[in-house]
Amino acid sequence: MLTLLFSSLALLLLGLLLKFAVADGDLTLISKEVVWITGANRGIGEALAKQFASLGAKLILSARNDAELFRIKSELKGKYAPEHVKVLRLDLPSSEERLKKVVEQAVSLFPGDGVDYLIHNAAYEGLYSNAVDASEENLETTFGVNVFGTISLTKLVTPHMLKRGGGHFVVISNVAGKVPSPGQAMYAASKHALQGYFHSLRSEFYQKGIKVTVVCPGPIETSNGTGTSTSEDENSPEYAPEDVKVLPLDLASGEEGLKGVVEQAVSLFPGAGVDYLVHNAAYERPKSNAVDASEENLKTTFEVNVFGTISLTKLVTPHMLKQGGGHFVVISSAAGKVPSPGQAIYAASKHALQGYFHTLRSEFFRKGIKVTVVCPGPIETSNGTGTSTSEDKKSPEKRVSSERCAELTIIAASHNLKEAWISYQPVLLVMYLVQYMPFLGFWLMDKVGGKRVEVAEKKGNTYSWNLLFQKKTKTN
Numbered sequence: 001m002l003t004l005l006f007s008s009l010a011l012l013l014l015g016l017l018l019k020f021a022v023a024d025g026d027l028t029l030i031s032k033e034v035v036w037i038t039g040a041n042r043g044i045g046e047a048l049a050k051q052f053a054s055l056g057a058k059l060i061l062s063a064r065n066d067a068e069l070f071r072i073k074s075e076l077k078g079k080y081a082p083e084h085v086k087v088l089r090l091d092l093p094s095s096e097e098r099l100k101k102v103v104e105q106a107v108s109l110f111p112g113d114g115v116d117y118l119i120h121n122a123a124y125e126g127l128y129s130n131a132v133d134a135s136e137e138n139l140e141t142t143f144g145v146n147v148f149g150t151i152s153l154t155k156l157v158t159p160h161m162l163k164r165g166g167g168h169f170v171v172i173s174n175v176a177g178k179v180p181s182p183g184q185a186m187y188a189a190s191k192h193a194l195q196g197y198f199h200s201l202r203s204e205f206y207q208k209g210i211k212v213t214v215v216c217p218g219p220i221e222t223s224n225g226t227g228t229s230t231s232e233d234e235n236s237p238e239y240a241p242e243d244v245k246v247l248p249l250d251l252a253s254g255e256e257g258l259k260g261v262v263e264q265a266v267s268l269f270p271g272a273g274v275d276y277l278v279h280n281a282a283y284e285r286p287k288s289n290a291v292d293a294s295e296e297n298l299k300t301t302f303e304v305n306v307f308g309t310i311s312l313t314k315l316v317t318p319h320m321l322k323q324g325g326g327h328f329v330v331i332s333s334a335a336g337k338v339p340s341p342g343q344a345i346y347a348a349s350k351h352a353l354q355g356y357f358h359t360l361r362s363e364f365f366r367k368g369i370k371v372t373v374v375c376p377g378p379i380e381t382s383n384g385t386g387t388s389t390s391e392d393k394k395s396p397e398k399r400v401s402s403e404r405c406a407e408l409t410i411i412a413a414s415h416n417l418k419e420a421w422i423s424y425q426p427v428l429l430v431m432y433l434v435q436y437m438p439f440l441g442f443w444l445m446d447k448v449g450g451k452r453v454e455v456a457e458k459k460g461n462t463y464s465w466n467l468l469f470q471k472k473t474k475t476n
Contacts, residue, residue: 013440031056031079034113036106038090038153039122041068044172044220048119053078053085058110062090062102063122086110092122092149093141096156096295099149103156118157119170120150120194131185131310131360132317136255139186139307146190147348151197151298158201158210158291166209171198175218177355180362185355189306192355196347199339199442201290203449245269251281251308252300255315258308262315276413277316278329279309279353290344298345305349310356317360317369325368329413330357334377334427338434338441341449361418372413375431377423379405398424 035052039045041063049061049072056079061069069087076082086109090102107114124145126138154169161167176184177191195214202212245268249261266273283304285297313328320326335343336350354373361371380399405422412420421431434441 009440012443032058033116034058034060034110035117035119036060036062036088036115036157037119037121038062038092039172040072041065044217045119045121046072048121049085050076053081056080057117058113059085060088060106060109060115061085062088062106064089064091090122092153093144094149096152099152100156103153103160106157107160114160114164115157115167117168117170118154119172120154121172122150123172123174125184125187128183130183130363131356132314132364134186134314136311139310142186142190143193143302143306143352146187147193147197147302147352148298150194151345151348152295154198154201155291155293158205161210162205162208166211168211168213169198169201171212171214173214173216175216176359177214178216180358181355182359182363185359185363186310188359189310189352189356193302193306193348193352196336196340196349196351197290197344199445200335200341200344200347200449202442203339203445203452204289204341204344205291205450206446207450249281251312252303253308255311258311259315262312262319265316266319273319273323274316274326276327276329277313278331278409279313280331281309282331282333284343284346287342289342293345301345301349302352305346306352306356309353313357313360317364320369321364321367325370327370327372327413327416328357328360329409330371330373331409332373332375334375334421334423334431336373337375337421337431339445339449341445341452358418370416372409372417373419374405374409374412375419375421376400376405377421377427379422400424 030052035057037045037048037052037059040049040061045061045063049059053059053076058080059076061073063069066087066089069089073082073085073087076085088102088106088109091098094102122145124142126134126142129138150171157167171194173194174187174191175181176188177195181188198212198214202210247261247265247268250257281304283301285293285301288297309330316326330353332353333346333350334340335347336354340347357371357373361369378399380401400422408420408422421428423431430441430444432441433444
């Protein structure tokens with residue numbers, strides 16, 4: 001069986017290489033397609049508008065600034081330009097309800113055509129600052145545009161694309177979405193979040209005609225130079241040793257609320273401060289595809305997993321620096337490394353943590369700040385609300401015990417590993433393929449994505465080799 005599998009993979013690899021070698025980049029395929037570009041008022045967006053217009057595409061240009069969009073429209077040349085270029089004002093931080101009205105307008109601008117391509121180019125980046133000094137306002141504004149707005153718009157457009165048999169999302173990410181980016185921690189976190197969401201989206205809907213291309217440019221010359229980890233159980237003070245302190249914490253309480261908690265934490269052991277901060281608290285709703293997840297789910301997940309975690313880190317870091325250093329241990333997830341069909345929002349939040357904490361380490365490593373990011377696959381625990389937990393003791397999936405995960409996490413942190421993966425096969429294999437052979441890893445996840453969501457809904461084994469060979473259930 002394994003011989004057949006590896007032989008098939010080898011043939012697939014050869015086929016992909018051959019396809020790449022003979023690809024001719026036939027740009028005439030864009031002719032007559034409806035292309036919706038956000039952030040089209042300058043820079044990459046303006047350049048894309050001019051290119052697509054010259055290729056004969058039908059264009060919808062969106063941004064906050066109407067005046068700039070009309071200027072660009074007047075300069076376009078092509079089969080449908082400038083006369084049939086549509087300008088549609090768009091404010092990405094708007095509520096999902098307001099964005100719904102914009103989407104309804106967009107899909108009706110070219111009767112009978114809908115939207116073939118949605119190019120997510122709009123983005124926000126605050127001034128350069130290190131991972132700790134960035135304000136709470138900067139954090140929320142960056143994610144409001146780059147993540148929440150972009151994801152909400154995608155969720156609303158996808159059903160229209162599915163009705164027409166498919167569509168293509170082109171995401172203008174950034175190299176900051178792939179590597180540590182000192183001085184851009186918040187921006188990097190938001191771009192990593194997009195990686196997690198859109199690769200998961202593609203894996204879930206690829207078989208239904210939804211395509212995703214994530215573009216990661218470097219510096220570009222443009223004109224725009226409630227989750228908690230505490231509970232009342234056997235760890236309460238009456239049972240705990242004297243050297244264990246219990247400190248209630250609500251990660252979703254905002255930076256001002258967390259400040260008081262941090263002041264308490266650093267004073268609990270006079271003269272000692274905090275040497276290690278293990279970020280283990282997380283929130284995830286039951287599995288659903290990338291489009292069906294509610295706006296409330298999106299914001300609650302990021303409030304706990306990203307905003308709360310980052311805010312707590314920002315507040316603790318100055319205390320660590322005063323004492324000469326400290327170590328952040330971040331319990332991320334395999335979903336922070338690979339597409340995770342059925343977990344797009346959760347995956348987006350974990351990718352965001354990858355972007356933030358690897359950047360934090362790069363900025364403060366020479367000042368004694370260490371970071372270890374742990375990426376476990378499915379873990380057997382007694383709590384059924386998190387992604388790495390089981391809903392009952394008879395889980396169909398092979399899971400690493402929470403005790404073993406804790407042991408390996410301590411080993412990774414004590415040896416100052418920058419990243420550690422903890423799981424059984426086939427999860428580890430997929431992680432290695434996505435990391436080192438992404439075209440093959442993404443192909444594999446695209447093949448099983450839709451089936452994985454179906455299996456999750458039936459509470460089956462979402463990590464089984466059989467997903468490769470099962471036929472997807474047909475729907476009427």
